[in-house]
Every structure is written in structure tokens, then in C-alpha cells.
Amino acid sequence: MNRAYKEVQQITVAVDCLIFGFNDGKLELLLVHRGFEPERDRWSLIGGFVLNEEDLDEAAHRVLSDLTGLDDVYMEQVRTFGKAHRDPYERVLSVTYSALVLKKDYNDELVKSYQAEWFPIDGLPELIFDHKDMVDSAMQRLRRRIKSGPVGFNLLPKKFTLPQLQKLYEAILGEEIDKRNFRKKLNSMDFLVKLDEKDKSESKKGAYLYELDEEKYNHIKNFNI
Amino acid sequence: MNRAYKEVQQITVAVDCLIFGFNDGKLELLLVHRGFEPERDRWSLIGGFVLNEEDLDEAAHRVLSDLTGLDDVYMEQVRTFGKAHRDPYERVLSVTYSALVLKKDYNDELVKSYQAEWFPIDGLPELIFDHKDMVDSAMQRLRRRIKSGPVGFNLLPKKFTLPQLQKLYEAILGEEIDKRNFRKKLNSMDFLVKLDEKDKSESKKGAYLYELDEEKYNHIKNFNI
DNA sequence: CCAAAAGTGTTGACGATACACCCATGT
DNA sequence: ACATGGGTGTATCGTCAACACTTTTGG
Numbered sequence: 463m464n465r466a467y468k469e470v471q472q473i474t475v476a477v478d479c480l481i482f483g484f485n486d487g488k489l490e491l492l493l494v495h496r497g498f499e500p501e502r503d504r505w506s507l508i509g510g511f512v513l514n515e516e517d518l519d520e521a522a523h524r525v526l527s528d529l530t531g532l533d534d535v536y537m538e539q540v541r542t543f544g545k546a547h548r549d550p551y552e553r554v555l556s557v558t559y560s561a562l563v564l565k566k567d568y569n570d571e572l573v574k575s576y577q578a579e580w581f582p583i584d585g586l587p588e589l590i591f592d593h594k595d596m597v598d599s600a601m602q603r604l605r606r607r608i609k610s611g612p613v614g615f616n617l618l619p620k621k622f623t624l625p626q627l628q629k630l631y632e633a634i635l636g637e638e639i640d641k642r643n644f645r646k647k648l649n650s651m652d653f654l655v656k657l658d659e660k661d662k663s664e665s666k667k668g669a670y671l672y673e674l675d676e677e678k679y680n681h682i683k684n685f686n687i
Numbered sequence: 688m689n690r691a692y693k694e695v696q697q698i699t700v701a702v703d704c705l706i707f708g709f710n711d712g713k714l715e716l717l718l719v720h721r722g723f724e725p726e727r728d729r730w731s732l733i734g735g736f737v738l739n740e741e742d743l744d745e746a747a748h749r750v751l752s753d754l755t756g757l758d759d760v761y762m763e764q765v766r767t768f769g770k771a772h773r774d775p776y777e778r779v780l781s782v783t784y785s786a787l788v789l790k791k792d793y794n795d796e797l798v799k800s801y802q803a804e805w806f807p808i809d810g811l812p813e814l815i816f817d818h819k820d821m822v823d824s825a826m827q828r829l830r831r832r833i834k835s836g837p838v839g840f841n842l843l844p845k846k847f848t849l850p851q852l853q854k855l856y857e858a859i860l861g862e863e864i865d866k867r868n869f870r871k872k873l874n875s876m877d878f879l880v881k882l883d884e885k886d887k888s889e890s891k892k893g894a895y896l897y898e899l900d901e902e903k904y905n906h907i908k909n910f911n912i
Numbered sequence: 913c914c915a916a917a918a919g920t921g922t923t924g925a926c927g928a929t930a931c932a933c934c935c936a937t938g939t
Numbered sequence: 940a941c942a943t944g945g946g947t948g949t950a951t952c953g954t955c956a957a958c959a960c961t962t963t964t965g966g
Contacts (some may be wrong), residue, residue: 470699470736471699471737471738471739472697472698472699472700473697473698473699473737473739474695474696474697474698475698475700475769475780511695511696512696512769512780513696514696514771514778515771516771517769517770518767518768518769518770518780519769521769541764541766542743542764542766542767543743544700544742544743544744544746544782545742545743546739546740546741546742553739555700555737555743555780557767557769623918624918625917640956640957640958641918641919642920642957642958643955643956643957645919645920646920646921647955662964662965665917665918665963666915666916666918666963666964666965666966667916667917667918667919667962667963667964668917668918669918669919670918670919686954848945849946850945865929865930866945866946866947867931867946867947868928868929870946870947871948872927872928875927887938889944890936890937890938890943890944890945891936891937891938891939891942891943891944891945892935892936892937892938892943892944892945892946893936893937893944893945894945895945895946911927913966914964914965914966915964915965915966916963916964917962917964918961918962918963919960919961919962919963920959920960920961920962921958921959922957922958923957923958924956924957925955925956925957926953926955926956927952927953927954928951928952928953928954929950929951929952929953930949930950930951930952931948931949931951932947932948933946933947933948934945934946934947935944935945935946936943936946937942937943937944937945938942938943939940939941939942
């Protein structure tokens with residue numbers, strides 16, 4: 463390894479954010495509409511370039527905030543796309559980040575004002591470059607993550623109902639889950655606290671609200687749904 | 688997103704390769720000794736810079752080949768390290784790749800002639816920059832991968848014995864596995880072909896050699912060890 | 913009073929683990 | 940003949956999946 467740094471080719475580095483939103487039992491993805499060349503009028507992930515003095519993670523948060531107004535989103539790096547000609551205009555390396563949020567926690571108007579828009583995950587428009595591959599790889603990861611680790615909780619509202627939680631899992635996994643088995647498993651892991659409140663927004667009977675026992679939640683050994 | 692590409696900061700991009708080697712029941716990692724400044728005389732992962740017209744994956748293979756003489760190694764991307772000051776001399780973004788090889792499949796002399804050296808995974812020297820973090824993250828991934836998917840097979844020699852395979856799993860997982868249960872599970876997945884040959888290099892009795900049934904191997908649904 | 917969603921237990925099947933002895937061979 | 944590693948089966952336990960009815964309440 464010859465560290466003649468200055469003689470080495472430098473590359474433009476971007477971050478692309480995959481913001482999955484959950485709302486009304488459906489999983490959606492946040493995209494931005496390109497009102498400029500190149501690739502005008504097509505849809506793309508939320509992306510931008512990494513600045514000089516910026517950590518990669520910071521760049522992802524800044525880009526997301528700049529393009530959608532969303533702050534304080536918990537994101538994880540997914541993978542890096544680096545084919546030499548993935549962007550036909552100029553070489554750009556892209557590191558992808560993924561997050562899952564509850565749409566209703568965020569201001570829909572704000573998002574709209576940034577020309578960003580939610581699309582159902584199974585009805586995405588055509589995307590630029592290799593962004594579809596990015597979606598696929600992030601979805602794959604999300605499915606794995608949510609099954610085998612406490613994820614999908616960093617993103618829940620403080621209080622939530624079990625039917626809501628179950629629908630979230632169903633939307634991500636793309637399959638139905640048995641109510642009783644689902645509850646049984648959650649109960650056995652013992653990190654949910656049942657509250658005395660009910661949420662009646664989604665049914666007449668109303669569903670009990672739960673919250674996390676943070677302490678227990680952070681020390682789960684065998685999470686598995 | 689303003690695509691004024693040329694005005695955007697460009698960044699030096701490196702790949703760092705984590706080559707895990709299995710030999711004699713032990714897991715080792717291949718490192719190179721730095722005979723030059725900066726950080727002379729310290730050890731580092733096998734790394735190099737990504738060239739202009741080179742896919743990221745290609746770069747990883749080239750760097751590995753250039754620094755160790757190893758070719759045709761199956762590598763997978765792990766994650767990208769992008770703190771602004773992870774390399775104190777200049778900003779370098781690093782994408783890590785990981786592989787698992789059988790040491791004896793490769794020419795040890797050749798590797799040595801490149802000033803590369805194998806170290807036991809639990810006796811690594813101090814590494815430069817954030818390379819220790821890279822090792823940790825790659826080990827974590829390796830453990831996950833080997834449990835829940837047919838990995839550790841892309842890297843096996845054509846023919847191998849079950850005791851060898853078991854020791855590989857034990858070395859990676861860091862725990863002992865019951866012989867009978869291990870064999871039972873492999874058998875149930877039905878992708879191993881028992882040969883009529885024995886390998887006597889590791890015992891007097893000799894152990895039967897096996898090979899993969901490629902067809903079945905590529906269509907395993909529930910791999911789980 | 914009825915529609916719509918919430919809540920609640922049991923059983924059977926399967927997979928995971930624990931466990932001990934004989935076999936083949938080179939020295 | 941003995942030391943060394945290779946090979947084999949069974950019993951038990953825990954985990955996962957399948958399955959149906961009662962409760963609450965707004966309209």
C-alpha cells in the first residue's frame with residue numbers, strides 16, 4: 463500500500479436514504495421528485511453528497527433533514543454501491559442508510575413542501591440509476607432485522623397498541639401473523655408494559671396501549687419473531 | 688439535491704480486506720506489515736485505494752491480489768467506515784470486504800513474500816486507525832452468516848471431511864458443537880455427498896471426504912446450524 | 913342488536929439438545 | 940495393545956404453528 467495519497471484518484475461520495483414509513487397498515491417509501499437535470503421528472507431516493515469535514519453518518523442525517531425536514535430519525539447503514547458506472551454522468555459512490563418511521567409522527571405538509579412524497583412499497587415509480595437495487599437490499603435487511611432483533615421499536619411512538627405493532631410486522635414481512643402466537647411471543651420476552659389507557663382510534667372496543675420497559679428492552683437475549 | 692457534481696468535495700476511497708484463514712483448527716487473520724511511513728512498523732488490514740474506472744468489488748480483488756498474491760477469493764462487502772478523521776493523515780473512506788479461506792489452499796511462501804502474515808484471531812497485534820473496529824464488525828457478521836446461511840462453503844476445498852467442517856464452525860463460533868447433532872443437521876439438509884475416499888492426514892483411522900451437491904446446495908431453504 | 917376489532921389457551925409436530933459407546937488404524 | 944480421532948442413535952425438552960370463541964362498544 464503506497465500512501466502517496468495525493469496521487470490517488472478521489473471519488474464523489476453520496477449517501478442515499480431509504481426512509482420506510484408505516485401508516486394505515488401499509489409500508490411506504492419516501493422519494494423525492496427531481497425537478498432538474500439530469501434525470502428531470504424522475505423519482506429518486508433521498509440523496510446528497512458527503513462533505514469534507516463530515517462523518518458519513520452525519521452526512522446521512524443532514525441530507526435527510528435538508529430534503530425532507532425530518533430530524534432525529536434513527537438510521538442504520540445498509541451497504542455501499544460502487545460500480546464504476548452506476549451513475550452514468552459521473553462516478554459517484556453511494557452509501558445507503560435505512561430507517562423506519564411512523565408517518566403520523568412527522569409533518570406530512572412539511573415533507574410535501576420539500577417535494578418529497580410517500581409511495582406504497584409495492585407501487586413504486588421507476589427510480590433512477592441503481593436505486594431499485596438499493597430498495598431491494600434495504601428491504602431484505604429490514605426483514606432480517608425485524609425478525610431477529612429488537613428493531614421496529616426505535617421507531618415506534620412511545621405508546622402503541624399490539625394490533626398496530628402486529629400490522630407493522632405484517633407489512634414488513636409481507637405475510638399474516640397469528641394474533642395469539644404474536645402476543646404470546648412478545649409477552650414471553652417481557653419488555654412490554656401494559657398501560658391503563660386504551661386507544662380507540664382504530665376500533666370501537668379500543669386496544670390497550672403499551673410502552674417499552676427500556677431497561678429490559680435493552681437486555682434481550684433471544685429476540686425472535 | 689443539486690447535482691453540480693464538479694463543485695462537490697471528492698474523497699479518497701479505500702477498500703480494506705479481512706481475510707480470515709482456517710488452519711489447524713484455528714481461525715487466523717491475514718495482516719500486512721507496514722514498512723513505510725506513516726505508521727511504519729505497525730500492522731494493518733490489506734488495503735488499497737479504489738481506482739477511477741474500477742468497480743468497488745473489483746478494487747477489493749485487485750488489492751488483495753496485489754498485496755498477497757491471493758486470487759479467486761470469494762469476498763463479501765461488510766460495511767463502510769466513514770468518520771471524517773478515522774485516518775488522521777487525510778480523509779479516507781474505507782469499504783471493508785471479508786472472506787474466509789483455507790490457509791492450506793494457498794501458498795504460504797507467496798503470502799510471506801508480500802510481507803503479509805497470519806495472526807491468530809485472539810492474538811492480533813495492535814492495528815492502525817480503526818482497523819480493530821473493522822475486525823470486530825467482520826467477525827460479528829461472519830458468525831451470523833455462518834449460522835444462518837450456506838456460507839463457509841464457498842471457501843471450502845472441493846473435498847473436505849466432517850471433522851474439518853465442524854472445527855471450522857467451532858473456531859468461528861467460539862464454542863464446542865456436539866458431533867452427532869452437527870452431523871445430523873448437515874445430513875438432514877441433504878447437500879453433502881459422501882465419497883469413497885478417506886483423508887488420513889489428521890487421524891489414523893481417517894475421515895471420509897465429502898463434496899457438495901451444487902444443485903441442492905444452491906436451493907437450500909432453511910439452513911441453520 | 914349487530915358489525916368490527918380486541919382479546920385469550922391448548923394441543924400436536926418438529927427441531928434442538930443432551931448424552932456414551934464401539935470402530936479402525938498407525939505406532 | 941493402546942492411544943487417537945472417527946463414527947453412530949435415542950430420549951427429552953422446548954419452541955413454533957395451527958386453531959375458535961368470547962368480549963366490548965359505537966352506530
